[in-house]
Amino acid sequence: MDSTAASARTSRSHVTTCSCFVLSCLLAITFQIVIFSPISPDILELPPATSASLVPTNSRLQRVIKLGEGLVETPEDVWVDKNGILYTATRDGWIKRLHRNGSWEDWRKFDSNAMFGITITKSGSIIVCDCEKGLLKFDEDGVTVLTSHVNGNEIRLADDVIEASDGSLYFSVGSTKFGYHNWHLDLLDGKPNGQLLKYDPSSKDTSIVIDGLYFANGVALSTDQDYLVVCETWKYRCLKYWLSGEDKGKTQIFVDNLPGGPDNINLAPDGSYWIAQLQLISSRFEFVHTSKVFKHLIATFPGLYELVKGVDKKAMVVNVAADGKIIRSFDDPTGEVMSFVTSALEFDDHLYLGSLTSNFIGKLPLNANTARGPLLHGGVSCRACCEAISEFFSLPHPHPMSMRCAFNLHGVRYVESDNIDDCGSHQMTPKYVKVQVYNCGKSKSTIGASPSLRLRQVLVSDCGKSKSQIAAE
Ligand SMILES: [Ca+2]
Ligand SMILES: [Ca+2]
Numbered sequence: 001m002d003s004t005a006a007s008a009r010t011s012r013s014h015v016t017t018c019s020c021f022v023l024s025c026l027l028a029i030t031f032q033i034v035i036f037s038p039i040s041p042d043i044l045e046l047p048p049a050t051s052a053s054l055v056p057t058n059s060r061l062q063r064v065i066k067l068g069e070g071l072v073e074t075p076e077d078v079w080v081d082k083n084g085i086l087y088t089a090t091r092d093g094w095i096k097r098l099h100r101n102g103s104w105e106d107w108r109k110f111d112s113n114a115m116f117g118i119t120i121t122k123s124g125s126i127i128v129c130d131c132e133k134g135l136l137k138f139d140e141d142g143v144t145v146l147t148s149h150v151n152g153n154e155i156r157l158a159d160d161v162i163e164a165s166d167g168s169l170y171f172s173v174g175s176t177k178f179g180y181h182n183w184h185l186d187l188l189d190g191k192p193n194g195q196l197l198k199y200d201p202s203s204k205d206t207s208i209v210i211d212g213l214y215f216a217n218g219v220a221l222s223t224d225q226d227y228l229v230v231c232e233t234w235k236y237r238c239l240k241y242w243l244s245g246e247d248k249g250k251t252q253i254f255v256d257n258l259p260g261g262p263d264n265i266n267l268a269p270d271g272s273y274w275i276a277q278l279q280l281i282s283s284r285f286e287f288v289h290t291s292k293v294f295k296h297l298i299a300t301f302p303g304l305y306e307l308v309k310g311v312d313k314k315a316m317v318v319n320v321a322a323d324g325k326i327i328r329s330f331d332d333p334t335g336e337v338m339s340f341v342t343s344a345l346e347f348d349d350h351l352y353l354g355s356l357t358s359n360f361i362g363k364l365p366l367n368a369n370t371a372r373g374p375l376l377h378g379g380v381s382c383r384a385c386c387e388a389i390s391e392f393f394s395l396p397h398p399h400p401m402s403m404r405c406a407f408n409l410h411g412v413r414y415v416e417s418d419n420i421d422d423c424g425s426h427q428m429t430p431k432y433v434k435v436q437v438y439n440c441g442k443s444k445s446t447i448g449a450s451p452s453l454r455l456r457q458v459l460v461s462d463c464g465k466s467k468s469q470i471a472a473e
Contacts, residue, residue: 038182041295044190044214044234061315061332061341064353064362068104072096075354075361076116077160077264080347081124088354088361089115089128095138098361108138114180117160117171117219117264129158129171131180135199147199147206155197155206157183160219160264162228164243169199170209170228172216184305186215187234187280188288188295196230196241210241210251218265218343220273222322229254231262233278238262238320255324260316264343264354268319272327274344274351277316280309312357315341330364338362 067086075088075096086098087107093115095108114131121127126138127146134148134155146169148155156179161171175186175193186193194216196209210216214234221228226245231238237256242248260277268274288294298304315338316331330351332338343354346366353362 037296037299038178039185039189039295039299040191041188041292041299042190043292044289057331057333058329059333060330061317061353061362061364062337064338064364066360067098067352067363068096069360071104071359072361073359074356075358076356077118077343078345078352078354078361079118079120079126080345080352081120084348086347086352086361087118087120087126089118095126095128108143110136110138110143116158119161119163121163121167122165127161127163127169129161131157131159131174134158135161135169135171146201147204150195150197150206150208156180158197159217162219162221164221164228165225167201169201170219170221170230171197171199172213172219172230173197174215174217174233183215184302184309185299188299188305190234190289190295194232210239213239215261217261217263218275220265220267223267223271229265229273231265231275233261233263233280236261238265238273238275253324255320255326258326259318259329263341266343266345268346272319272321274346275318275320276341276343276353277318277329278311278340278342279314279316280311311340313339315339315355317341317344317351317353 072088073091075090078086078088080086084100087095088097089095091113093110093112094106095110095115095118097105097107099105108126110128110130112130112133114133115128115136116131117129119127124139128136128138130136133145135146135158137144137146153176155173156176157174159172159174161169163169173195174183176195177189177191177193178186192212192214194213195211196213196216196219197206198209199206210230213230214232216230217233218231218238219228225243227240227242229238229240235256236258238254238258239251240254241251255275258275258277261280263276263278265273265275288298312335314331314333314335316329318329319327321327332341335357338353338355338358340357341353341355341362345352349366351362351364351366353364355362
Protein backbone atom coordinates (compact mmCIF):
# COMPACT_ATOMS: atom_id res chain seq x y z
CA MET A 1 0.00 0.00 0.00
CA ASP A 2 2.74 2.37 1.06
CA SER A 3 4.92 1.47 -1.91
CA THR A 4 1.93 2.03 -4.32
CA ALA A 5 1.26 5.45 -2.78
CA ALA A 6 4.94 6.28 -2.95
CA SER A 7 5.03 5.20 -6.61
CA ALA A 8 1.95 7.34 -7.40
CA ARG A 9 3.59 10.28 -5.63
CA THR A 10 6.79 9.74 -7.61
CA SER A 11 4.80 9.53 -10.84
CA ARG A 12 2.89 12.76 -9.99
CA SER A 13 6.17 14.39 -9.14
CA HIS A 14 7.59 13.35 -12.53
CA VAL A 15 4.56 14.73 -14.33
CA THR A 16 4.85 18.01 -12.39
CA THR A 17 8.59 18.20 -13.13
CA CYS A 18 7.97 17.50 -16.84
CA SER A 19 5.17 20.09 -17.00
CA CYS A 20 7.37 22.66 -15.30
CA PHE A 21 10.20 21.86 -17.69
CA VAL A 22 7.97 22.16 -20.79
CA LEU A 23 6.45 25.37 -19.45
CA SER A 24 9.90 26.77 -18.66
CA CYS A 25 11.06 25.87 -22.19
CA LEU A 26 8.01 27.55 -23.73
CA LEU A 27 8.52 30.63 -21.59
CA ALA A 28 12.22 30.72 -22.47
CA ILE A 29 11.45 30.38 -26.20
CA THR A 30 8.77 33.09 -26.02
CA PHE A 31 11.17 35.29 -24.05
CA GLN A 32 13.91 34.68 -26.63
CA ILE A 33 11.51 35.46 -29.49
CA VAL A 34 10.31 38.69 -27.92
CA ILE A 35 13.82 39.76 -26.85
CA PHE A 36 15.43 39.02 -30.20
CA SER A 37 12.48 40.07 -32.32
CA PRO A 38 13.51 43.03 -34.49
CA ILE A 39 10.06 44.62 -34.19
CA SER A 40 7.93 46.26 -31.53
CA PRO A 41 4.63 45.59 -33.22
CA ASP A 42 1.32 47.36 -33.08
CA ILE A 43 -1.98 45.75 -33.98
CA LEU A 44 -2.91 47.03 -37.44
CA GLU A 45 -6.54 47.32 -38.39
CA LEU A 46 -7.07 46.26 -41.98
CA PRO A 47 -10.07 47.34 -44.02
CA PRO A 48 -12.83 44.73 -44.17
CA ALA A 49 -12.25 42.04 -46.79
CA THR A 50 -15.52 43.03 -48.48
CA SER A 51 -13.84 46.17 -49.80
CA ALA A 52 -11.67 43.97 -52.00
CA SER A 53 -14.38 41.56 -53.01
CA LEU A 54 -16.52 44.40 -54.39
CA VAL A 55 -14.03 44.99 -57.18
CA PRO A 56 -14.83 42.09 -59.51
CA THR A 57 -11.77 40.20 -60.61
CA ASN A 58 -10.80 39.85 -64.25
CA SER A 59 -7.73 38.57 -65.96
CA ARG A 60 -6.83 41.51 -68.17
CA LEU A 61 -3.27 41.71 -66.89
CA GLN A 62 -2.70 38.25 -68.31
CA ARG A 63 -2.92 39.87 -71.75
CA VAL A 64 0.16 42.04 -71.36
CA ILE A 65 2.80 42.13 -74.04
CA LYS A 66 6.18 41.35 -72.47
CA LEU A 67 8.81 43.98 -73.27
CA GLY A 68 12.48 43.10 -72.86
CA GLU A 69 11.81 39.69 -71.32
CA GLY A 70 15.01 38.43 -69.68
CA LEU A 71 16.71 41.82 -70.04
CA VAL A 72 15.14 43.73 -67.17
CA GLU A 73 15.43 42.20 -63.73
CA THR A 74 12.50 43.13 -61.43
CA PRO A 75 11.85 46.66 -62.72
CA GLU A 76 9.97 48.28 -59.82
CA ASP A 77 9.03 51.47 -61.68
CA VAL A 78 8.84 52.82 -65.23
CA TRP A 79 8.84 56.24 -66.80
CA VAL A 80 8.42 57.36 -70.41
CA ASP A 81 9.92 60.63 -71.62
CA LYS A 82 8.24 63.04 -74.02
CA ASN A 83 9.89 61.33 -76.97
CA GLY A 84 8.42 57.97 -76.02
CA ILE A 85 11.64 56.46 -74.67
CA LEU A 86 10.92 54.20 -71.69
CA TYR A 87 13.27 54.14 -68.68
CA THR A 88 13.50 51.68 -65.82
CA ALA A 89 15.98 50.82 -63.05
CA THR A 90 16.81 47.14 -62.72
CA ARG A 91 18.05 45.01 -59.82
CA ASP A 92 21.48 44.57 -61.38
CA GLY A 93 22.17 48.29 -61.11
CA TRP A 94 21.34 49.44 -64.62
CA ILE A 95 19.19 52.26 -65.88
CA LYS A 96 17.91 50.66 -69.05
CA ARG A 97 15.93 52.33 -71.77
CA LEU A 98 13.70 51.13 -74.55
CA HIS A 99 13.80 53.13 -77.76
CA ARG A 100 10.79 53.60 -79.99
CA ASN A 101 12.28 51.20 -82.53
CA GLY A 102 12.06 48.43 -79.89
CA SER A 103 15.77 48.23 -79.07
CA TRP A 104 16.93 48.12 -75.45
CA GLU A 105 19.98 50.02 -74.27
CA ASP A 106 21.97 49.55 -71.05
CA TRP A 107 22.26 53.27 -70.48
CA ARG A 108 23.84 53.97 -67.06
CA LYS A 109 25.25 51.68 -64.36
CA PHE A 110 25.32 52.29 -60.63
CA ASP A 111 26.63 50.06 -57.88
CA SER A 112 23.24 49.21 -56.39
CA ASN A 113 20.63 46.49 -56.31
CA ALA A 114 18.03 48.70 -54.70
CA MET A 115 16.92 51.30 -57.25
CA PHE A 116 13.14 51.76 -57.30
CA GLY A 117 11.10 54.86 -58.24
CA ILE A 118 12.15 56.75 -61.37
CA THR A 119 11.17 60.03 -62.99
CA ILE A 120 12.54 62.48 -65.55
CA THR A 121 12.99 66.19 -64.87
CA LYS A 122 12.18 69.03 -67.23
CA SER A 123 15.87 69.37 -67.96
CA GLY A 124 16.08 65.71 -68.97
CA SER A 125 17.87 64.27 -65.92
CA ILE A 126 16.78 60.87 -64.67
CA ILE A 127 15.99 60.88 -60.94
CA VAL A 128 15.97 57.55 -59.13
CA CYS A 129 15.16 56.51 -55.57
CA ASP A 130 17.79 54.19 -54.20
CA CYS A 131 16.60 52.30 -51.13
CA GLU A 132 20.07 52.32 -49.63
CA LYS A 133 21.74 55.47 -50.94
CA GLY A 134 18.99 58.10 -51.17
CA LEU A 135 18.05 60.19 -54.18
CA LEU A 136 20.18 59.82 -57.35
CA LYS A 137 20.49 61.92 -60.50
CA PHE A 138 21.68 60.41 -63.78
CA ASP A 139 22.58 62.57 -66.77
CA GLU A 140 25.26 62.96 -69.41
CA ASP A 141 27.82 63.77 -66.67
CA GLY A 142 27.22 60.51 -64.81
CA VAL A 143 25.61 59.83 -61.44
CA THR A 144 25.19 62.23 -58.49
CA VAL A 145 23.76 61.43 -55.06
CA LEU A 146 21.47 64.45 -54.60
CA THR A 147 20.62 63.70 -50.99
CA SER A 148 21.17 60.88 -48.52
CA HIS A 149 20.19 62.51 -45.21
CA VAL A 150 17.34 64.48 -43.69
CA ASN A 151 17.75 66.33 -40.38
CA GLY A 152 21.03 64.49 -39.86
CA ASN A 153 19.44 61.06 -40.26
CA GLU A 154 20.28 58.67 -43.07
CA ILE A 155 17.51 58.22 -45.61
CA ARG A 156 16.56 54.54 -45.86
CA LEU A 157 14.10 52.99 -48.23
CA ALA A 158 13.56 55.95 -50.59
CA ASP A 159 10.81 54.63 -52.83
CA ASP A 160 9.15 56.96 -55.35
CA VAL A 161 9.82 60.47 -56.67
CA ILE A 162 8.18 63.19 -58.74
CA GLU A 163 9.38 66.62 -59.88
CA ALA A 164 7.13 69.65 -59.40
CA SER A 165 7.14 72.55 -61.87
CA ASP A 166 9.32 74.65 -59.51
CA GLY A 167 12.01 71.95 -59.71
CA SER A 168 11.37 70.54 -56.21
CA LEU A 169 11.61 66.79 -55.92
CA TYR A 170 9.02 65.14 -53.69
CA PHE A 171 9.91 61.63 -52.67
CA SER A 172 8.68 58.97 -50.30
CA VAL A 173 10.54 57.02 -47.65
CA GLY A 174 8.82 53.71 -46.95
CA SER A 175 10.33 53.27 -43.53
CA THR A 176 12.81 55.11 -41.33
CA LYS A 177 13.23 51.94 -39.28
CA PHE A 178 13.74 49.06 -41.73
CA GLY A 179 15.73 48.74 -44.94
CA TYR A 180 14.96 47.35 -48.38
CA HIS A 181 15.65 43.71 -47.49
CA ASN A 182 13.48 43.90 -44.39
CA TRP A 183 10.48 45.76 -45.73
CA HIS A 184 8.20 43.00 -44.48
CA LEU A 185 9.31 43.76 -40.92
CA ASP A 186 7.85 47.24 -41.32
CA LEU A 187 4.51 45.65 -42.18
CA LEU A 188 4.68 43.42 -39.11
CA ASP A 189 5.76 46.41 -37.03
CA GLY A 190 2.54 48.10 -38.13
CA LYS A 191 3.77 51.55 -37.15
CA PRO A 192 3.80 54.81 -39.15
CA ASN A 193 7.53 54.75 -39.89
CA GLY A 194 7.28 56.39 -43.34
CA GLN A 195 7.80 59.96 -44.57
CA LEU A 196 7.26 62.24 -47.52
CA LEU A 197 10.37 64.35 -48.17
CA LYS A 198 11.16 67.33 -50.39
CA TYR A 199 14.50 68.09 -52.02
CA ASP A 200 15.04 71.69 -53.07
CA PRO A 201 17.62 71.74 -55.89
CA SER A 202 18.46 75.44 -55.45
CA SER A 203 19.31 75.26 -51.73
CA LYS A 204 20.14 71.51 -51.85
CA ASP A 205 18.09 71.18 -48.65
CA THR A 206 16.04 68.12 -47.83
CA SER A 207 13.04 68.56 -45.54
CA ILE A 208 10.22 66.45 -44.11
CA VAL A 209 6.84 67.29 -45.65
CA ILE A 210 4.76 64.61 -43.89
CA ASP A 211 5.98 62.42 -41.05
CA GLY A 212 4.30 59.31 -39.63
CA LEU A 213 3.06 57.54 -42.74
CA TYR A 214 2.22 53.84 -42.89
CA PHE A 215 4.86 52.89 -45.47
CA ALA A 216 4.92 55.91 -47.80
CA ASN A 217 5.10 54.57 -51.34
CA GLY A 218 3.85 56.06 -54.64
CA VAL A 219 3.96 59.84 -55.15
CA ALA A 220 2.15 61.74 -57.93
CA LEU A 221 1.17 65.34 -58.64
CA SER A 222 -2.28 66.48 -59.74
CA THR A 223 -2.75 67.90 -63.21
CA ASP A 224 -2.63 71.50 -61.90
CA GLN A 225 -0.02 70.64 -59.27
CA ASP A 226 -2.26 72.13 -56.59
CA TYR A 227 -1.87 68.93 -54.58
CA LEU A 228 0.14 65.75 -54.55
CA VAL A 229 -0.95 62.24 -53.70
CA VAL A 230 1.16 59.95 -51.54
CA CYS A 231 0.16 56.34 -50.92
CA GLU A 232 0.34 54.51 -47.60
CA THR A 233 0.73 50.84 -48.44
CA TRP A 234 -0.10 49.30 -45.06
CA LYS A 235 -3.24 51.41 -44.70
CA TYR A 236 -4.69 50.59 -48.15
CA ARG A 237 -5.10 54.28 -48.83
CA CYS A 238 -3.57 57.33 -50.51
CA LEU A 239 -3.47 60.83 -49.06
CA LYS A 240 -3.83 64.19 -50.73
CA TYR A 241 -1.39 66.90 -49.63
CA TRP A 242 -2.29 70.44 -50.71
CA LEU A 243 0.58 72.42 -52.22
CA SER A 244 -1.40 75.60 -52.88
CA GLY A 245 -4.77 77.24 -52.26
CA GLU A 246 -6.56 77.80 -48.97
CA ASP A 247 -5.86 74.23 -47.80
CA LYS A 248 -2.12 74.55 -48.50
CA GLY A 249 -0.16 72.32 -46.12
CA LYS A 250 -3.20 70.25 -45.17
CA THR A 251 -3.48 66.50 -45.63
CA GLN A 252 -6.68 64.61 -46.32
CA ILE A 253 -7.68 61.17 -47.57
CA PHE A 254 -7.71 60.89 -51.36
CA VAL A 255 -8.85 57.25 -51.58
CA ASP A 256 -9.11 54.60 -48.88
CA ASN A 257 -10.31 51.03 -48.53
CA LEU A 258 -8.40 50.09 -51.67
CA PRO A 259 -8.47 46.46 -52.82
CA GLY A 260 -4.74 46.11 -52.09
CA GLY A 261 -1.81 47.92 -50.53
CA PRO A 262 -1.08 50.81 -52.92
CA ASP A 263 2.42 50.84 -54.39
CA ASN A 264 3.43 53.37 -57.08
CA ILE A 265 0.91 55.88 -58.42
CA ASN A 266 1.00 57.77 -61.70
CA LEU A 267 -1.09 60.59 -63.11
CA ALA A 268 -2.94 59.59 -66.30
CA PRO A 269 -3.43 62.00 -69.21
CA ASP A 270 -7.13 62.41 -68.32
CA GLY A 271 -6.34 63.54 -64.75
CA SER A 272 -7.10 60.19 -63.12
CA TYR A 273 -4.46 58.01 -61.46
CA TRP A 274 -3.13 54.51 -61.97
CA ILE A 275 -2.26 52.78 -58.70
CA ALA A 276 -0.57 49.38 -58.45
CA GLN A 277 -2.14 47.27 -55.70
CA LEU A 278 0.03 44.89 -53.69
CA GLN A 279 -2.10 41.88 -52.90
CA LEU A 280 -1.58 41.88 -49.16
CA ILE A 281 -5.15 41.14 -48.16
CA SER A 282 -5.55 37.53 -47.23
CA SER A 283 -7.21 35.75 -44.35
CA ARG A 284 -3.75 34.66 -43.24
CA PHE A 285 -2.49 38.22 -43.05
CA GLU A 286 -5.55 39.50 -41.26
CA PHE A 287 -4.95 36.85 -38.65
CA VAL A 288 -1.31 37.85 -38.23
CA HIS A 289 -2.28 41.47 -37.71
CA THR A 290 -4.45 40.58 -34.73
CA SER A 291 -1.66 39.06 -32.67
CA LYS A 292 1.56 40.64 -31.47
CA VAL A 293 2.93 37.21 -30.55
CA PHE A 294 2.47 35.95 -34.12
CA LYS A 295 4.13 39.08 -35.43
CA HIS A 296 7.14 38.45 -33.18
CA LEU A 297 7.20 34.83 -34.27
CA ILE A 298 7.16 35.69 -37.98
CA ALA A 299 9.72 38.45 -37.53
CA THR A 300 12.05 36.01 -35.76
CA PHE A 301 11.58 33.17 -38.27
CA PRO A 302 11.41 34.83 -41.72
CA GLY A 303 10.48 31.50 -43.36
CA LEU A 304 7.04 31.87 -41.80
CA TYR A 305 6.54 35.12 -43.67
CA GLU A 306 6.59 33.22 -46.95
CA LEU A 307 3.52 31.33 -45.76
CA VAL A 308 1.38 34.40 -45.14
CA LYS A 309 2.38 36.93 -47.80
CA GLY A 310 0.40 37.04 -51.01
CA VAL A 311 2.19 39.63 -53.14
CA ASP A 312 3.75 37.10 -55.51
CA LYS A 313 0.52 35.17 -56.06
CA LYS A 314 -1.39 37.78 -58.07
CA ALA A 315 -1.38 41.34 -59.38
CA MET A 316 -3.80 44.22 -59.65
CA VAL A 317 -3.87 47.84 -60.78
CA VAL A 318 -6.74 50.26 -60.31
CA ASN A 319 -7.62 53.47 -62.09
CA VAL A 320 -8.88 56.10 -59.65
CA ALA A 321 -10.60 59.29 -60.79
CA ALA A 322 -9.49 62.70 -59.49
CA ASP A 323 -12.44 62.57 -57.06
CA GLY A 324 -11.06 59.38 -55.47
CA LYS A 325 -13.55 56.93 -57.02
CA ILE A 326 -12.32 53.67 -58.52
CA ILE A 327 -13.09 53.69 -62.26
CA ARG A 328 -11.79 50.29 -63.29
CA SER A 329 -9.35 47.61 -62.33
CA PHE A 330 -7.17 45.11 -64.15
CA ASP A 331 -5.72 42.04 -62.57
CA ASP A 332 -3.97 38.75 -62.92
CA PRO A 333 -5.85 36.72 -60.31
CA THR A 334 -3.41 33.81 -60.31
CA GLY A 335 -0.14 35.62 -61.01
CA GLU A 336 0.21 33.42 -64.07
CA VAL A 337 1.65 36.16 -66.29
CA MET A 338 2.41 38.99 -63.86
CA SER A 339 2.53 39.13 -60.08
CA PHE A 340 3.71 41.72 -57.56
CA VAL A 341 2.97 44.57 -60.00
CA THR A 342 4.38 47.72 -58.42
CA SER A 343 3.68 50.42 -61.00
CA ALA A 344 1.43 51.33 -63.90
CA LEU A 345 2.13 54.27 -66.20
CA GLU A 346 -0.17 55.35 -69.02
CA PHE A 347 1.42 56.61 -72.22
CA ASP A 348 0.00 56.76 -75.72
CA ASP A 349 -3.10 54.63 -74.90
CA HIS A 350 -1.03 51.89 -73.29
CA LEU A 351 -0.22 50.94 -69.72
CA TYR A 352 3.39 50.12 -68.88
CA LEU A 353 3.76 47.90 -65.84
CA GLY A 354 6.68 47.27 -63.50
CA SER A 355 6.94 44.36 -61.06
CA LEU A 356 9.22 43.02 -58.36
CA THR A 357 8.91 39.44 -59.60
CA SER A 358 9.03 39.91 -63.40
CA ASN A 359 11.95 40.08 -65.79
CA PHE A 360 10.05 42.21 -68.30
CA ILE A 361 7.94 45.36 -68.55
CA GLY A 362 4.26 44.62 -69.15
CA LYS A 363 2.55 46.59 -71.91
CA LEU A 364 -1.23 46.62 -72.01
CA PRO A 365 -3.26 48.34 -74.74
CA LEU A 366 -6.06 50.53 -73.42
CA ASN A 367 -8.58 50.14 -76.22
CA ALA A 368 -11.82 52.03 -76.68
CA ASN A 369 -13.76 49.49 -74.65
CA THR A 370 -11.56 49.75 -71.62
CA ALA A 371 -10.43 53.33 -71.81
CA ARG A 372 -13.48 55.28 -70.69
CA GLY A 373 -16.59 54.97 -68.60
CA PRO A 374 -17.75 55.71 -65.08
CA LEU A 375 -16.72 53.54 -62.13
CA LEU A 376 -16.31 49.87 -62.91
CA HIS A 377 -18.67 50.30 -65.81
CA GLY A 378 -15.87 50.11 -68.34
CA GLY A 379 -12.85 47.92 -68.27
CA VAL A 380 -14.28 44.93 -66.45
CA SER A 381 -14.54 41.76 -68.46
CA CYS A 382 -18.03 40.60 -69.27
CA ARG A 383 -17.50 37.46 -67.28
CA ALA A 384 -16.34 39.39 -64.24
CA CYS A 385 -19.36 41.72 -64.52
CA CYS A 386 -21.66 38.79 -64.90
CA GLU A 387 -20.22 36.98 -61.91
CA ALA A 388 -20.32 40.12 -59.81
CA ILE A 389 -23.99 40.64 -60.54
CA SER A 390 -24.99 37.05 -59.87
CA GLU A 391 -23.05 37.16 -56.62
CA PHE A 392 -24.49 40.53 -55.68
CA PHE A 393 -28.06 39.35 -56.14
CA SER A 394 -27.26 35.93 -54.65
CA LEU A 395 -28.33 34.26 -57.87
CA PRO A 396 -27.36 30.71 -58.65
CA HIS A 397 -24.51 30.45 -61.05
CA PRO A 398 -25.30 27.69 -63.50
CA HIS A 399 -21.81 27.12 -64.82
CA PRO A 400 -19.41 28.20 -62.10
CA MET A 401 -16.44 26.37 -63.56
CA SER A 402 -17.02 27.06 -67.22
CA MET A 403 -15.64 29.97 -69.16
CA ARG A 404 -19.12 31.34 -69.60
CA CYS A 405 -21.22 33.11 -67.05
CA ALA A 406 -25.00 33.00 -67.11
CA PHE A 407 -27.76 33.83 -64.66
CA ASN A 408 -31.44 34.67 -64.44
CA LEU A 409 -32.69 37.99 -63.18
CA HIS A 410 -36.37 38.96 -63.15
CA GLY A 411 -37.08 35.84 -65.17
CA VAL A 412 -34.72 36.90 -67.96
CA ARG A 413 -31.68 34.84 -68.76
CA TYR A 414 -28.44 36.73 -69.27
CA VAL A 415 -25.40 35.18 -70.83
CA GLU A 416 -22.04 36.81 -71.21
CA SER A 417 -20.89 37.68 -74.66
CA ASP A 418 -18.17 35.83 -76.42
CA ASN A 419 -17.64 38.75 -78.72
CA ILE A 420 -18.01 41.82 -76.58
CA ASP A 421 -15.00 42.06 -74.41
CA ASP A 422 -16.33 44.46 -71.86
CA CYS A 423 -19.62 44.60 -70.06
CA GLY A 424 -19.28 48.36 -69.96
CA SER A 425 -19.28 48.60 -73.70
CA HIS A 426 -22.12 50.68 -75.04
CA GLN A 427 -22.76 48.23 -77.85
CA MET A 428 -24.34 45.51 -75.77
CA THR A 429 -27.10 43.50 -77.34
CA PRO A 430 -30.48 43.20 -75.57
CA LYS A 431 -29.64 39.98 -73.86
CA TYR A 432 -26.66 41.53 -72.11
CA VAL A 433 -26.81 43.51 -68.98
CA LYS A 434 -25.20 46.83 -68.34
CA VAL A 435 -23.75 47.20 -64.92
CA GLN A 436 -22.52 50.02 -62.84
CA VAL A 437 -21.08 48.94 -59.54
CA TYR A 438 -20.17 51.45 -56.89
CA ASN A 439 -17.35 50.58 -54.64
CA CYS A 440 -17.79 52.27 -51.29
CA GLY A 441 -18.12 49.15 -49.23
CA LYS A 442 -21.34 49.80 -47.32
CA SER A 443 -24.92 48.55 -47.72
CA LYS A 444 -26.34 46.91 -50.81
CA SER A 445 -29.41 48.23 -52.60
CA THR A 446 -30.59 47.95 -56.13
CA ILE A 447 -31.53 51.34 -57.41
CA GLY A 448 -32.73 50.44 -60.81
CA ALA A 449 -33.58 47.24 -62.59
CA SER A 450 -36.09 47.35 -65.34
CA PRO A 451 -36.99 44.09 -67.04
CA SER A 452 -39.19 46.00 -69.48
CA LEU A 453 -36.31 47.69 -71.27
CA ARG A 454 -34.79 45.97 -74.21
CA LEU A 455 -31.37 47.13 -73.19
CA ARG A 456 -31.26 46.14 -69.55
CA GLN A 457 -29.66 48.46 -67.13
CA VAL A 458 -28.97 47.34 -63.63
CA LEU A 459 -27.52 49.88 -61.30
CA VAL A 460 -26.09 48.48 -58.11
CA SER A 461 -25.17 50.82 -55.34
CA ASP A 462 -23.49 50.02 -52.08
CA CYS A 463 -22.53 53.58 -51.23
CA GLY A 464 -25.69 54.61 -49.45
CA LYS A 465 -24.95 57.98 -51.03
CA SER A 466 -26.36 59.38 -54.23
CA LYS A 467 -29.36 57.58 -55.65
CA SER A 468 -29.28 59.54 -58.86
CA GLN A 469 -29.09 57.37 -61.88
CA ILE A 470 -26.00 57.67 -63.95
CA ALA A 471 -26.95 58.71 -67.40
CA ALA A 472 -27.76 55.92 -69.79
CA GLU A 473 -26.67 56.09 -73.40
CA1 LIG B 1 7.18 56.63 -60.11
CA1 LIG C 1 7.17 51.64 -54.78
